[in-house]
Amino acid sequence: MGRRPCCSKEGVKRGPWTAQEDKLLADYIRAHGEGKWSSVSKQAGLKRCGKSCRLRWLNYLRPNIKRGNITQDEEDLIIRLHKLLGNRWSLIAGRIPGRTDNEIKNYWNTNLCKEPPPPPNNFVSCRPSKEASSDPQQQSKAEVNLSNVPKYNNQNAESECSEGSLSSLPTTREEEDYSSRDLWMNFYTREMSLSQFLDIDFSNLSNLFAEVLVGGYSSTKAMHDDDVEADFGAQLAAFTDLADEWIM
DNA sequence: AAAGCCGCCAACCGCTCCTCG
DNA sequence: GCGAGGAGCGGTTGGCGGCTT
Structure with missing residues (x-):
């Protein structure tokens, strides 16, 4: 049984x-x-498929689209986000504002994707050096250790991050859970900037944090806990691999 | 000057997810 | 719970322009 095309090919312009079509749309x-x-x-009044209209609008006609070359800063963000999100x-x-x-x-x-560029001089990697941890494997996989993960909140994320405040360290697993979730949600809701998020020392990510982080990502796609749970295994595995790579 | 090659990027395709009846 | 239709996403393609020979 063949797949039905999204729109009839007949009479559809490709x-x-x-410029006239752009203006109409x-x-x-x-x-x-x-x-x-x-x-x-x-x-x-366009003889275009709906998908084509959507793509044209999102990638070209939409306001605030940034044109021109990708800057070094943007490239750094792309690399780091790709490492994080695939x-x-x-x-x-x-x-990345203005980019599609x-x-x-x-x-x-x-x-x-051809070859990884060398890190720029001012690139502060969130991946610690091998010397930084005496036993990275143990630290990353075995224990729940959020002691160095700063807690952000909606009110003072900026100041806490910049100062590296550790004043609100969680003491129980439940508190840790909320702290991690706050971290993710502040990032997702943009209360925390990307640079702040990426400046976190990810070597201190616990499995719990990864859990929450990945769960947070899942919830961006579907705000149903069941779905998050269902998708959790694969994403956690992927994230754990990523965390392993960081601390290698 | 012409032909061939190569890289970039706009656009298309097919799949999955989401929503609604 | 199920199916249909719409929307969104990522992979891929093809045309065009620049570069090389």
Whole structure:
């Protein structure tokens, strides 16, 4: 049984967009907003498939799209986020203002995936040196150790991070759980900046933290605990591999 | 100057996830 | 609970422009 195409091929225009098509689409969306892509093409008078309209808007016509070369800072972020999230381009793009997932994906495939560039001089890796820990394997895998993970909250994330405050260290597993969840949620809700998040010493990530972090990521896709649980195993494994790599 | 090669990037394709009836 | 349709995502492709020979 063949897959039904997303739209009828007949009468549907393909290939590069013209300036007139761009104007029709942009004018329509500014007037009516995003969504209902399948009907946008008809309503706007375009002979395009809805998916094509959506892609054109998101990757080209949308306001605040940043044009031009990827900066060194952006490249650093892409590398670090890719290390953290893998090929989840939309998530990566969501943390880099003005850049689209398609652009980042293209940049990665053409520039970064071929060979890893040397770290810039001012690059402060969140991966500790081998000398930093006497027994990294034990530290990373065996024990729940959040003692060096700063706690962020919505009110003073900036100051606490910059000062490395450890004033609110959790003392119980339950408190640790909340602390880790806060950390993730502050990052996800952008209360904590990307640089703050990435400045965390990930060598101190406990399995518990990884659990919460990965759970937090899952919840961004589906806010259902059952789904988070179902997806948890694979993601935790992936994250554990990542953590292992960091502390190697 | 012309032909061939190569890299970039916009756009398409197919799959999965989500929502709604 | 199930199925259909819509939306979103990541992988892939093809055209174009620049570079090399």
